[in-house]
Amino acid sequence: MMSPIVSTDSTTARLSVAAEALVARVALGVIALHVVDDSFLQPEPGTSAGDHVVGGLVPLAVLGLAAWSYPRLRAGLRATMALVLGGFGVIVGIEGVYTTVKDGPSGDDFTGLLAVPAGVALIGLAVVTLWTSRKRGGGRIRRYGRRALLAIGGVVVAYVIVFPFYLSYVFTHVARGFVPTPELGAAYEDVSFTTSDGLVLKGWYVPSKNRAAVIAFPGRKGPQRPARMLARHGYGVLLFDRRGEGVSEGDPNIFGWQGERDIRAAVSFLQSRPDVDPERIGAIGLSVGGEMLIEAAAESNDLAAVVSEGAGVRSIREALAIPGTRMKIETALFHLALTSGTALFSSNLPPASLVDLSARIAPPPVFFIYAVPGQGGEAELTEAFYEAAREPKDIWLVPGAEHTGGIEAQPEEYERRVVGFFDDTLLESEGNTP
Numbered sequence: 001m002m003s004p005i006v007s008t009d010s011t012t013a014r015l016s017v018a019a020e021a022l023v024a025r026v027a028l029g030v031i032a033l034h035v036v037d038d039s040f041l042q043p044e045p046g047t048s049a050g051d052h053v054v055g056g057l058v059p060l061a062v063l064g065l066a067a068w069s070y071p072r073l074r075a076g077l078r079a080t081m082a083l084v085l086g087g088f089g090v091i092v093g094i095e096g097v098y099t100t101v102k103d104g105p106s107g108d109d110f111t112g113l114l115a116v117p118a119g120v121a122l123i124g125l126a127v128v129t130l131w132t133s134r135k136r137g138g139g140r141i142r143r144y145g146r147r148a149l150l151a152i153g154g155v156v157v158a159y160v161i162v163f164p165f166y167l168s169y170v171f172t173h174v175a176r177g178f179v180p181t182p183e184l185g186a187a188y189e190d191v192s193f194t195t196s197d198g199l200v201l202k203g204w205y206v207p208s209k210n211r212a213a214v215i216a217f218p219g220r221k222g223p224q225r226p227a228r229m230l231a232r233h234g235y236g237v238l239l240f241d242r243r244g245e246g247v248s249e250g251d252p253n254i255f256g257w258q259g260e261r262d263i264r265a266a267v268s269f270l271q272s273r274p275d276v277d278p279e280r281i282g283a284i285g286l287s288v289g290g291e292m293l294i295e296a297a298a299e300s301n302d303l304a305a306v307v308s309e310g311a312g313v314r315s316i317r318e319a320l321a322i323p324g325t326r327m328k329i330e331t332a333l334f335h336l337a338l339t340s341g342t343a344l345f346s347s348n349l350p351p352a353s354l355v356d357l358s359a360r361i362a363p364p365p366v367f368f369i370y371a372v373p374g375q376g377g378e379a380e381l382t383e384a385f386y387e388a389a390r391e392p393k394d395i396w397l398v399p400g401a402e403h404t405g406g407i408e409a410q411p412e413e414y415e416r417r418v419v420g421f422f423d424d425t426l427l428e429s430e431g432n433t434p
Helices: 008-013 017-041 049-072 075-092 094-103 109-132 140-171 224-232 260-271 288-299 329-346 354-358 378-388 411-427
Strands: 189-194 200-206 213-217 236-240 281-286 305-309 366-370 393-397
Touching: 017 049, 017 075, 017 109, 049 075, 049 329, 075 094, 075 109, 075 140, 094 109, 140 329, 189 236, 189 260, 200 260, 213 224, 213 260, 213 288, 224 236, 224 281, 224 411, 236 260, 260 281, 260 288, 281 288, 281 411, 288 305, 288 354, 305 411, 354 378, 366 378, 366 411, 378 393
Parallel strands: 213 236, 213 281, 281 305, 305 366, 366 393
Antiparallel strands: 189 200, 200 236
16 A cells, blocks of 8 residues: 655645744743743832733733644734734843843843844744745735735734834833933032832932922933023922933833822922922923823922923823824824833823813913924824913914924023013912012
C-alpha cells in the first residue's frame, strides 16, 4: 500500500499551528511580564499597585486570553491578534527605550526593553501567518480585490481605533523626565509640596514683591517666559513639575486628568508663604495647563484670577462639543478610543466636560486666550468656554499666534493684557488694595 504524498514545499513554507502558538505565547508572556512589572512590582514613585488595578489587570486578562485561544483560532484571526498585540508590545516598551536613551535603564525599563522585540516577533509572526494562509483560489481580479479591501479596512480601523488606543498608553506612561535650565530673570527657591493624594511635587518659586503670586503652569519649561514677565512686575511666581513629570512623583497623564489636585496643592503652598496674601493668588495655564485651571477654578474658590490660554480637547467630551464633530464618525471614534484607552491605562474615569466646568467658575474672573486655528479645536472650544463662563470674564484672539504662542506673536500687547488682568484682579480688587 502506498503512503500518501506530502508536499515538502508546503510543509517548509508554513509554520505548524503548535510551533506558531509557542512563539506567540512566549512573546505574549514577555509583554505580560512587563505589564506586571510596570503596574504592580515597580510602579512610579509615590504610587502603589493599588493605583493600577484596572490598568494592569485588564491588559493581563487580554494577553492571557490571547495566549489560551491562539491555537484554537483560524489563521486570519491569529494573525490579526498577533499584529494588534505585537503593536501593543512595542508601545509598552517605549517608556523603557525613552528613559534608557535619556538616563540609562533602571527599574521596569529592563522588562520594557524586552517587550519591544517580543512585540516585533508577534508582528513578524502575523505577517508570516497571513502570507502562508492567503487564499489562492478564484480569479486574480477577485483575489487581489479582496485583499485590497481587507488592507484598506485594516488601515482605517488601525488609524481610527488601534492607533489612538496605543497613543493613550504612551500618554499615560511616558513624560518629560528632566528639569530644564531656569531662566526666570529673578532669584528663586527650590520648593516642594504634597498633594491631597500624597504625591510630592517639586518646582521653583520667585518670591513676591507685591503680596500677590501667580502659578505659571504646567511644568518648568513652557511657562518660563510668562513667569519672567510676571516676576518683572513684582509678582511671586510658582512653576512646578506636575505629577509624573520632571522630578515630581506620580503617574503622568498628558491630558491632565486628576491634575487639579496638583493646582490645589500649589495654591495651599502659596497660601502658607509669608510674602503672599492668601486672597491674592492667581494662575496662568498654557494648553493642558489652561484646561486644568478651568477645572481647578470650578472646583474651588482659592484662585482669585485665572488666565487660560490654548485650552482644547482632553477627552471625548470636548471633542463632541466642537461643531461638526458629531457628523464625523471617524473623528468621534478616534477620540472615543483615545479617551477609553486613557481611562483604562490611568485607572481613572474621564473628567467632566470643560464647557460644563467653565459655567461653574465663580467668583474668580477668567481670561481666555486663544489662537486660530490653534490646536485640537482650540478656537471653537475657547469660544464655547467663554460663552459658558459667568461674568467677570474676558477673551482675546491673538493675531498671528500659534498654539500658546501669544507672548511670542504679540509680546507687548500680551504683557499689557495679562499683567493688566492680574493687576486689576489681584492688586486693585475691593479689599485687596496694597
